[in-house]
Structure formats: structure tokens, C-alpha cells
Amino acid sequence: MSRFSRICGLAFAAAICLVLVAQLAGAALMVDKKLPAYKATSGVSGNVKSVGSDTLNNLMTLWAEGFRRSYPDVKIEIEGKGSSTAPPALIAGTSNFGPMSRAMKSKEMDAFEKKFGYKPGRIRVAVDALAVFTNKDNPLKCLSLPQVDAIFSKTRKGGMKTDIATWGEVGLKGVWASKPISVYGRNSASGTYGYFKKVALYKGDYKDSVKEQPGSSAVVQGVASDKFALGYSGIGYKTADVIALPISKRTGKKCYSPTAKNAYAGNYPIARFLYIYVNKNPNQPLDPLRAQFVKYIFSKEGQQAVIKAGFFPVNAAIAKLDLGALGLGLGSN
């Protein structure tokens, strides 16, 4: 024991001890320590309504639950029917927050600007790795992005010469070789659909055979119950019945698993930010209710909720930047 502490006392060993401690804490994700704990203020009440992404639905609910612990009388309503429902609701003024799993398109941005005369405020609240799931019994080890494109898309803008329809065409042997790939995806109102189309399909078109599911978790359930299935959904929805495939940028390159580390480093090719849009007039400060909610999101508790929802938290630098854009500071009230 004493020897252990003496070793730890040494400067260089201290670093190793820290790493050890971190490893003892397990593979569990950690929130950036620079993010402050949330401090409640008084006089925050009223209604908040959020309309938008269903990927962010659970996370919004968790934030709402946490926020209401500090402000029990704040009323928070959450509707999540897809990212495309966020801009119209913001423009119509029926919602205060527009969570989206993709960035606003320029057309949506213009429509907003036309109505209010300024652009909506945007914050990056979490990092999501879009995972390509296979059934747990699938022996496949890796897919490249062009292969994914050739499986999901009929236009194959990723550069593959031929269409991929069976598991044999991605290198599986035995009984798998002749089995067709059963493809699952999201419905077109979803931001996940849009993002996947933009990045994994190189803006191409989906095949007609993609089974469009009404929710992120429905995709995972479909893949879980269909042995020959392949589907895309947020990594947060992973269950024990599916495998999140490592993906490489180009055929023959190294494959990276959808982990927090790979997503942050940019190695995993289909990771994205999740956004919340707010109607923020650049000439006026944000009202206290929305300001506090945003601050809660970028607090320690808020980012822990991100982990709980199965996404990866953002770091203090991003938090500071995005809070600054809304005229708020990190931590202070």
C-alpha cells in the first residue's frame, strides 16, 4: 500500500494513476469535467414547447425531467415527429425549441428569415454516431461507405460499379452468401433519413426496397428480428440483439467502430451533431426560461442526460461557443 502511494507520488506516475483510475471507472462515457454543474435561479416559469426530431425525443424528455427538478412549475411539452416538423413549428411560433438531427436546409433557413428578419439561433447539443446495424448473429466485420451506398442506394454515387443485394457480395461465405440483404431505414420526415442520404448515399436516392420504419428504435427492432437485415439508426438505440458495424471511409481503409472516441476524432465517417434551433432575435436577450434551459443542456447534468439517452456528450469548448452565440456564458447566470 505504502509503496503504491509512493509510486503514485512521483510526478510521471501520477499521470498513469489518473489513467488507471479512469480505466477503473470503466468504459463508461464521461462528461467533460470543465462543464459546470447546473445552478438554479429563481423566477423561471412558464411553458416550453419543443417540436422536432424524434431522434432527440428521448433526450429532450430527459432534459425536461431534469430541468423540472429545478423548476417544478415550468411546463414542458415535447413532440417528436421528425426533424422536418421543427422549422414550420418555429416559424409558426407554435414551438420554442426545434430539435433537429440535421442542420436546417437553406430553404428552411430562408423561410424563417423571411418571417422574422433574422436567422434562427443554433446550438449543437450532442454528438450522434449513426450506426449501421446487423443482427447479432451476422459475422460481418466491416463495411466501407461506398459498400453501404451500394446496399442502400439505387444511384450508387459512392462509386461502386455494381449493386449489392446479397450478403455474399460483401464477403460473407456459407449460408450467408446467397441470402439477400433485407434493408431497413427511416421514413422520409426523419432527419436521420436526410443525413444518411447526404453522407452515406452521397446525396443519391434510396432503393425502393428499403423498409421505412416510423422510429429509430423500430429500425433496431426490425434488424433484431430479421437475421439477414441491415439497417441504420442512431447508436443510442443499440440493443443486445444487434451489432453496430465498424465503417471505413473508403474500401480497403481501416474500419472504425461507432464509439465516442472515433466520433470525436472524425474517424467514424457517419457521426453528426444534433442541434436545437431557437428563435433568437439578435437584438434582444433570450428570455430567462429558454436561456436557463439552454444553460441546463450545457451543464454537467444536461450532458449526463446525453449519455443516458445513448448519445455522446459535447465538450466545454463547443458549449462555450454555442452559448456565446446566443449571448450566454458558460456556468454564470
Place this chain on the structure above:
Amino acid sequence: MKAKEPKKRKEKRETEIPSVDEDSGNHKEPPPETAEVAETEKSPPGRTGLRASIDFKARGEPFVWIMGGALALGVLMIIGFLALVLWNGIVTFYPGPVEVVTLKNGKKIAGEPFRSESFRPSEDQLKGVDPESRRAIREADGFASRTLYRIGNFDVYNEDFKWAVAHQVAKTETPPGIFFVERREWGPFIGFIKTLTLDGRSVPGEKVSLGTLYAAHDEAVARREAVRSIEVDEIGAINYYIEEDRLALRRTELDYGKKSAEYHTEKEKFERQTKERRAGFTVLKKRIAAINEEDEKYKITLTEIGGREKQLRLSELVRIYPANDLSFFGKMGVYFSRWGEFLTDDPREANTEGGVLPAIFGTVMMTLLMVVFVAPFGVVTALYLREYAKQGTLVSIVRICVNNLAGVPSIVYGVFGLGFFAYTIGIRIDQLFYPEKLPNPTYGTGGLLWASLTLALLTVPVVIVATEEALAAVPRSMREGSLACGASKWQTIRNIVLPQAMPGIMTGLILAMARGAGEVAPLMLVGVVKLAPELPFDSFFPFLHPERSFMHLGFHIYDVGFQSRNSEAGKPMVFVTTLLLIAIIAFMNAFAIMIRNRLRRKFVEGQF
């Protein structure tokens, strides 16, 4: 005599047509009644015998069988569905044992066995498997089995479930002293108690008696409830009044302008009042801080199977029980306490845990409100159509339209409700009556009122048709008797026709209610949300808040089933919620049927 002759012949010819069809082997099936008439026409008494046994088709036997079979199939499907829901719903809350699985590579898994399946491992998966297990798998035609364990501890492992493949398992045991801990956050924790800290003093886990633990936990829960009550009731009230004052100020600003004298006096008043009210906060916050400080002294340290520790305040636990040491009664205790939580608590953790009270409340409230709208509207429409309107082309067209309305997809009603009620009427209402709240919509968005009205529209055809039938069934003699006694038409309708038709009208309402309570698609557009923990009914004037969005059991099922992160853990909850929804609809229907039967009895008594 002569005049009747041709008519009779014609009748005979008509009834004979189907039988001719059958004899020629035509497969066009006549309706059963016609077939029966044909049979009696063709084989008068005395001549039956042989003929009937040969031509059994003509007796309608196959149709009786088809009908009976269809009924049996229908009943079977309903029973099968109910049994599935009932079984899955009922067993969900029963606490299972916690098994500790030691894998051959030395790793340990502790969890509740969730489900097992057999599968055919591929060559890849069999790599590194010892020869003995390989042989066993070969003998079983290449099948191996695996069990899914609910391992909990999501904050430590980042996963909630884990598969254990049978041939990788060295041993499975159910050790005593392992606890299943349900927490308010992060889902369940499975592990051992390391220490229990009561009032600052630590007791090692082995020496903790269950009685002390439960007593301390009850106290901690009481503290949590106390904090919650201060937060919701007292701080909530202060917040509510501050918001009211702010709105009043905004209203003055809108009415008189920012520079007016009225605005200034109002503003001063507002600032003074708000200051006073805020002072209330500090007092309450101090009380909460005191309770929390006390709460900090009661902690529990748990260790998971891998040895990692987790310290929690006792008040953060929902339930803790030694999974493998429970007697049957202990298990039943946990079972019923889980049901109690489910029925009376707010949802937690993005709806996957906790209760569904707001959803129950929303469903019942919306259905009742819908009946309030649909009953008078439907009955009055049917009364006019049947009793007053001149029966002609126009009325026929109206009737056809009403019947067709019943076939319009429900989502279309949802779109209509959103576009017409919320975005047209609602926004006008907001502009007229709630300008101070804008841009936050009050009625200009989906809510309980609009949802009930939309569903009322959806179900009104059912009520109209049922009421019309009921009115038509009232014997003409009774109306005429009443009219002959000198009653006016309205008096006749009110005192004779309506009471007589009441049971039929009630049947229509029951059908409408069942349809309305089970409908989800249109509601998603007009006011049902994932999370709305405020009931549309509270202690602030005017008590009922029909503009609020609400939760609904049907939507809850969809949400937990298809949208929740943890779909594995969500599945059993889907069954429980379905069971509850069916139970509520059955209960409401039973209630309505009871009223109908009472009406019938009353009417029978009144007749004689």
C-alpha cells in the same frame, strides 16, 4: 281471387331463381335466408326425406357452418389476443431471480434472465469453443442456446442487456444477498450492498438487516416526497402567480401602451408583488436545503458484480429487494408495489419507467369530453333527420354523407382538427382573448379540447346512425297514442320516443366511446404529446385546462414501443400499457352498459 293469382306466381318465380342457380352448379352463393325460403318452397312437408339429404346445399347447411366457423375464428382470435396481452401484461412486474453467470473466460454477468432462445452458431462463433461443447452442439443438430440477461447498471456498463451463450457459461448460480435496486435515474442497479450510511454512521453490508434498510428507505422516500411537495405545490404556486402577474402587466401594456400611466402603476405593482413573492422562494429553498442536508446523511454504497462501486442517496432509490431471498409473499409485495407505482406515478426516464398516471388521466378525460360533445350533437342531428326533416332526396344525400364520414381515414380528421380547430379557430381565440401570451400559443396549438372535438367529429356518424335506428324502432302506435292524447310533436318525442330509444342511443355512444378511446393517429396531430406531466386538471382556477396538451395511453404504447432508446426494456411495458388501455375501455363500456340496462329496466317497468 283472380287478381291475386299473377302476384302469387310472380312470388314463386322469384323464390325459385336461387334454387335454379344451385341446381345448375352455379357458384354464386345466394344469401342464406333466400336459400332457406327456397327449400321450404321446393319441398313441402311430406316430400322432404330423401330429397333433403341429397340436396343438403339447399338447406343452407354449408352456410351455417361457414358462419359458425367464422364466428369461432373471430372469437378465437380475440381470445388469443387478450390472452397474449393479459399474460405478458400480468407477468411483467413479477420479480425474477438474479443469476450470476460465470463465463469460461472468467468474466461474470449478474442479471435477471429475460428470455432464452436457441440458435445455430456459425463456424466463426464456434471458434475457440472447447471440443466437448462442440460435440454437444453437433448432437443438437447444430443448435445452441443463449439467454438474455437484464444486467442493469447502465451508468457503469453503457448497456442494459447482455446475451450469455450456453456453451460459454462455466456456471450459473443464484447467490443470496444480491439486490435488485430500482433507481429514479439510470434504470436498475444489480449488485451487493457494501455499506449503508444512516445518519452519518456506516454499517457494513453484511450487518444490515432488511428491516432497518426498509425503514430507512421509507423515511428517505418521505423526505423526497416532502421536497417534491414543496417544489410542486408551494414553489409552483408562487411561480404560477408571478407568471399571472407578468401576463397582467403585458396585458396592460397591450391595452394602454408602454408610456401610459396605467402601465406605470401596474408595473410598480408588479415589481413590488414579484419581490414579495420571490422572498417566499428563499424561505422555501431554505426548507428544501435543510431536508436535502438531512438526506445527504443517508446513503447506500453498492457494488456491482465486477467490484465497481456506486454511492447513492437512499432517497434516489425507488425500490430495493434481495432478489434471491424473497419468499412468495415478498415477491407478491414487490409485484403489487410495482403495479401501484405504474398506476399512480408520473413517468420517468423518457417514459420507459415510472407510471402512466398522466396518460390514464388524459385518456379518460379526453374520452369523457368527447362524449359530452358527441352525444347531444349526434342525437339532435338524428332526431331532426328522422322526426322533422321531410324524407326526400336531400335527406338521403345527407344520410349517405354521414355514413361515408364513418369511412374517412382517421388521420384525415387529425389533419382537419389541426388545420381548422387549432390553426384557424384556436389562433383567433388567442388573438382575441390571450394576446398577452403570444407568441406562445394557448389555444392555437393542439390540446385536450381540440382533440376531443376532433374525435367527436370522428365518432359522430356512429351515434347518428345508431340513434336513427333506435328512433325508427319506436312503434308507430306509441307515437300515435301520444298524439291522440293531445300531446304536441315535441312532447311526444321528449316523453315517449326518446325514453324508448334511449337504450339504442346508449349503444351508439358506447360504440363511439370504444372507437374514440382506442384512436391514436389523429390525436398525434391535435394535442397528444410524449411528455406532459401536468394534468389538464389542477388546483388553479379554472381547474380544468382544456387548452393543455395531454398524454394518451395509445400514444404511450406507440412511443414506448417504437421510440424508446431501450426497446428491449420497453417491450414488456408495451404489454402492460396495452392491458391497461383495454381494461380502461372495458371499464368505461361496462359502466355505460350498466346505465343502459338500468334504462331498459326502467322503461319495461314504466310500460306496464
